[in-house]
Amino acid sequence: MQFANDSRQGAPFPHRHCKKLDAVQLLNKAPDEANSEETIEEGKEERNRATVTEVVRRQDWDALDFSGQGLKAISQPIFNQFGFLKKLYLDHNQLHRLDPAIGQLRLLNHLDISSNNIMEVPPEIGMLVNLKTLLMFDNQINGLPMEIGHLFRLELLGIEGNPLEPEYKEHISTHGTKALISTMRDQFLVPQDLVPREWIHFDHSQTSESLSVLSYNILCDRYCTTSLYGYTPAKALAWENRRDLILDEILNRNADVVCLQEVDRESFQDFFQFRLATNDYKGVFYPKTRAKTMTEKEAKLVDGCAIFYKAKKYICLDKMVIDFAGIAINRPDMKTEHDIFNRVMPRDHIAVVAFLENRLTGSRMMVGNAHIFWDPAFADVKLVQVAILMEQITKKAEEWSVKPPCTDKAVFRHAEVDEDSENPQEDLAEPGPSLQYSNGPQIPLIICGDFNSAFGTGVYDLITKGELPGTHKDLASRGYGNFTRDGMHHPFKLKSAYNMMGELKFTNYTPTFSGVLDYIWYSSNAMEVKGLLGDVDEQYLHRVPGFPNAHFPSDHLALQAEFAIKPQKPTKSIQEENGVHKDRRYRNGI
Numbered sequence: 001m002q003f004a005n006d007s008r009q010g011a012p013f014p015h016r017h018c019k020k021l022d023a024v025q026l027l028n029k030a031p032d033e034a035n036s037e038e039t040i041e042e043g044k045e046e047r048n049r050a051t052v053t054e055v056v057r058r059q060d061w062d063a064l065d066f067s068g069q070g071l072k073a074i075s076q077p078i079f080n081q082f083g084f085l086k087k088l089y090l091d092h093n094q095l096h097r098l099d100p101a102i103g104q105l106r107l108l109n110h111l112d113i114s115s116n117n118i119m120e121v122p123p124e125i126g127m128l129v130n131l132k133t134l135l136m137f138d139n140q141i142n143g144l145p146m147e148i149g150h151l152f153r154l155e156l157l158g159i160e161g162n163p164l165e166p167e168y169k170e171h172i173s174t175h176g177t178k179a180l181i182s183t184m185r186d187q188f189l190v191p192q193d194l195v196p197r198e199w200i201h202f203d204h205s206q207t208s209e210s211l212s213v214l215s216y217n218i219l220c221d222r223y224c225t226t227s228l229y230g231y232t233p234a235k236a237l238a239w240e241n242r243r244d245l246i247l248d249e250i251l252n253r254n255a256d257v258v259c260l261q262e263v264d265r266e267s268f269q270d271f272f273q274f275r276l277a278t279n280d281y282k283g284v285f286y287p288k289t290r291a292k293t294m295t296e297k298e299a300k301l302v303d304g305c306a307i308f309y310k311a312k313k314y315i316c317l318d319k320m321v322i323d324f325a326g327i328a329i330n331r332p333d334m335k336t337e338h339d340i341f342n343r344v345m346p347r348d349h350i351a352v353v354a355f356l357e358n359r360l361t362g363s364r365m366m367v368g369n370a371h372i373f374w375d376p377a378f379a380d381v382k383l384v385q386v387a388i389l390m391e392q393i394t395k396k397a398e399e400w401s402v403k404p405p406c407t408d409k410a411v412f413r414h415a416e417v418d419e420d421s422e423n424p425q426e427d428l429a430e431p432g433p434s435l436q437y438s439n440g441p442q443i444p445l446i447i448c449g450d451f452n453s454a455f456g457t458g459v460y461d462l463i464t465k466g467e468l469p470g471t472h473k474d475l476a477s478r479g480y481g482n483f484t485r486d487g488m489h490h491p492f493k494l495k496s497a498y499n500m501m502g503e504l505k506f507t508n509y510t511p512t513f514s515g516v517l518d519y520i521w522y523s524s525n526a527m528e529v530k531g532l533l534g535d536v537d538e539q540y541l542h543r544v545p546g547f548p549n550a551h552f553p554s555d556h557l558a559l560q561a562e563f564a565i566k567p568q569k570p571t572k573s574i575q576e577e578n579g580v581h582k583d584r585r586y587r588n589g590i
Contacts, residue, residue, distance in 0.1 A: 014068035017089045017112075063087035067112070070094055079104045091115050091135070103127035103542065106511060114138055114158065126150035129231045129511045129545045137161045144168065149185030150545050152230030154178070186234050191550035195537035202500055204528040209361050209565040211527070214255035215448035215520050217371070217508075217556035218246050219548060220262040220303040229555070231511065231545050242553035243267065247275055249553075250308075253533070253560050257356075258308040259369035259448035265291070266300035272308075281308040286321040289348040305352045305369040305449070314356040315406055317364070322351040322392045324385040333481030340480065343381050347373045351389050351449070355400050359409050362432040363444070363565060366400065368393060370449035372459070379474040383458040386451070387483050390462070390490035393447075397440025405434035435568065441491040444526035444565065450518050450556065455503060463494050463521055494521045497561035500529045507557045509536075510546040520561045533560040 064078070064085055071093040079101035087110040095116040102111075103124030111128065114137035121136070126147025131154050138161035148157075157177045159168060171180045221239040235241055250258055258281065263272065268285045276283065287304035294302065309316065325345045334340045351370035357363070370389055373381050409431035437443045453459035458474035470484035471477075478484070497520040498504055507518035522529070536557065547555045 017063075017067055017087075018065040062107075063089075063110075065089045066093065068092040072096070074099060076101060083107065086110065086130075088112070098122055098125075100124040100542075106130065106545075109133070109153075111135070121145055121148070123147040123543050126231075126543060127511075127545045129153060132156070134158065144184070146184055146189045147543060149181055149183075149189040149233070150231040151181055152185070152226075154181050157181075185231075189233055192540065192543060194551045195540055197536060198534040200501060200532045200534045202529050202531060204530050204564045205566070207528075207564045207567060209358065209363060210530060211257070211365070211446075211563045211565060212253075212255040212560065213257045213259070213367075213446055213448065213520055213563070214250065214253050214558060214560045215259045215261075215369075215518060216246070216249070216558040217261040217450040217518060217554060218242075218263055219554035219556065220264055221267070222264065222301055222303070223262070224548070229510075229546070229548060232548055233550070236548055236550045236553075239267075242548065243271055245551075245553035247272070249558050250276065251279055253558065255560055256310050256313055257367055257446070259367070260306045260308070261369065261371040261450045262303045263306045264301050264303045268304075268306055269300075272306065276308055280310050280312050282311045282316065283308040284316065284319050284352060284354050286350055286352050288350055289323050289326065304350060305371055307352055307354045307367055307369050309354070309356055309367075313359060315359060315409060316354050317357055317403060317406060318355040318400065320353050320392075320396060322353065322370075322389055324349055324351070324388050327388050327392065328384065331481060333485075337479045337481055339380070339478040343378060343478070344384055344480075347378075347381055347385070349373055349385060351392075353393060353396065355396075355403070357406050357409075357434060359431050360429055362434045363568075364400070364435060364437065365444040365446060366393065366397060368445070368447040368449070370447065370451065372449065372451045372453065374452045379453075379458065380476055380478050380480070382451070382453055383462065383468075383472070383474050383488075384480050384483060386453075386459045386462055387468075387488040389447075390488075390492070393445070394440060394490050394492075397443055397445070399440075401437045401440045401443060405436075441493075441523075442526075445492055445494065445521075445523045447494070447521040448519070448559075452517050454515055454517070460496075462488055462490075464496065466490055466492065466494075492523060493525045495524045496520070497522055497529050497563075498532060498559070501532060501534070504557065504559075505535050507559065508555055509541075509544075509552075509557070510555050518556055518559055520559050522561070522563060526566055527563040528566065529561060530564050531562040533558070 062084055064082065064087070067089045071090070072095065074090065074095070079099065083104060084107060085105050086107050088105065088108055089112045091112045091114040093116050095113070095118055098113060098118055098121060100122040102122065106127055107130055108128050109130050110133045111131060112135040114135045116139050118139040118141060121141060121144060123145040125145060126149070129150055129152065131151050133156045134151070134154060135158035137158045141159070141162040142164060144164070154177055157172060157180065159172070168180065171183070219242070224237055224239070224242070226234070226237065229237055260272070263285070265285065265287050268283065273283050283306055285304060285306040287299065287302040291299040291302040325348055328334055328340050328344045349371055351368055353366060353368045356365055356367060368389065372385050451459055458468055458472045462468040466489065468488045470487045475484060496503065503516050506514045507516050508514070
């Protein structure tokens with residue numbers, strides 16, 4: 001009641017808030033300090049997620065006082081162009097509605113719409129998850145939207161003087177604002193209807209072989225906490241619920257190859273490996289390197305990267321794990337570099353690479369799956385990790401280019417035929433001979449993962465351009481051995497699959513960040529993009545402050561691309577009979 005009385009006493013004084021030193025004042029700190037409180041909070045959770053990386057335009061003020069002006073409407077530019085606002089005072093006016101565009105002011109922590117004639121609060125209010133104070137005294141509001149349940153940081157909700165059901169006021173007076181918010185979020189917040197993501201088709205040359213790849217950072221259960229995702233109902237955060245949605249996504253997409261990031265050993269062994277095996281998937285998994293120093297019980301909770309592939313279509317010929325920090329500190333050219341030990345070594349991220357062969361066509365490919373360090377302040381570490389990734393794949397590709405032919409495809413084929421089949425020999429086509437590749441870069445390469453890097457960064461440019469100077473700004477004049485002396489290089493011609501549509505609008509969606517961090521890279525000399533899984537419906541997002549939620553079980557989106565494998569130019573196919581290698585030249589099918 002005290003807050004309501006204070007609001008009523010201010011009625012005769014226009015712009016009354018700007019006269020208070022703690023309400024509207026000039027800023028005297030850099031813009032990147034604005035989110036320091038949240039940065040510290042996230043650091044405690046050790047969630048490897050992105051934060052805002054773009055440069056924020058400097059503002060000398062972050063509050064706007066329109067109190068007591070007799071306003072009947074608010075101009076749209078306030079919502080469209082003033083996204084930096086943290087405090088907005090619209091009290092003691094003649095407003096009859098609160099514009100749904102209020103949801104665009106996502107940095108607001110204080111909103112006062114008291115003493116107007118507002119009859120309803122738009123659902124878009126739920127987008128303002130940074131709100132700590134929401135004052136709505138003395139209006140004509142007769143109900144609260146369930147989306148208010150998203151406002152998990154709200155400390156004060158002022159609703160006195162409105163024709164609301166008495167239960168609202170009683171709940172606040174008895175249990176407090178936070179208890180009301182929790183109840184509305186967990187018991188009454190009903191997800192809106194979801195418009196399925198569209199599949200986008202592209203023109204491509206006609207080939208006999210295609211490949212579908214799905215990449216997904218599934219948000220490890222250990223990182224999925226209420227302190228980070230308090231806007232999400234508890235049920236939607238529960239791992240038992242999320243893992244089922246993730247599994248449904250994988251099975252419904254039915255990709256040939258699935259790359260998962262942030263999957264822990266326990267979930268891999270006890271859930272995904274078992275459940276996906278019934279749908280013809282075999283998997284390869286490695287955890288982050290910290291697992292080596294832990295007890296077996298603790299190590300089960302360490303996340304890593306997993307690659308699943310359709311076992312009836314592919315054979316895994318070989319695999320490797322890339323320990324970025326371990327490789328870096330053991331390189332002769334980096335052993336004396338202080339930045340390696342101070343910045344790269346503490347990050348235990350890894351990548352997994354599998355060497356697959358198509359049972360039917362004999363074509364081979366390399367599939368990489370990586371999770372790169374998240375912190376925007378460590379752009380140099382990200383770049384070093386990716387440089388090591390490409391260096392290791394390059395070395396291994398040369399080794400794999402001379403790998404002997406696979407001779408046991410027929411054995412696997414018969415083992416996988418249904419015993420009850422009337423014609424077991426006709427269930428699968430006769431396996432083709434293994435193709436040979438003249439050098440490593442000729443082998444088709446797919447790299448998936450969460451790279452925590454945007455378009456135009458050193459990571460993106462190194463992968464797509466094949467080279468980057470050692471003086472690149474992301475290295476910040478730090479010393480990383482030959483990488484800074486000679487630059488970084490790789491021989492593959494890689495493109496982002498989603499570059500066909502100018503990239504997705506985002507792959508990671510939270511209240512503090514929305515942008516592209518995840519990619520599916522492919523060898524443009526060996527593949528063409530046939531189709532892509534498109535964006536999330538824009539209208540759906542108007543009332544969704546962030547993922548995960550009831551429809552999207554991770555704060556990242558699943559990416560999927562379908563490729564057409566280009567026919568090899570005059571090349572070799574090798575068969576081995578009775579221990580003797582026989583080369584066959586294939587030109588025009590002869």
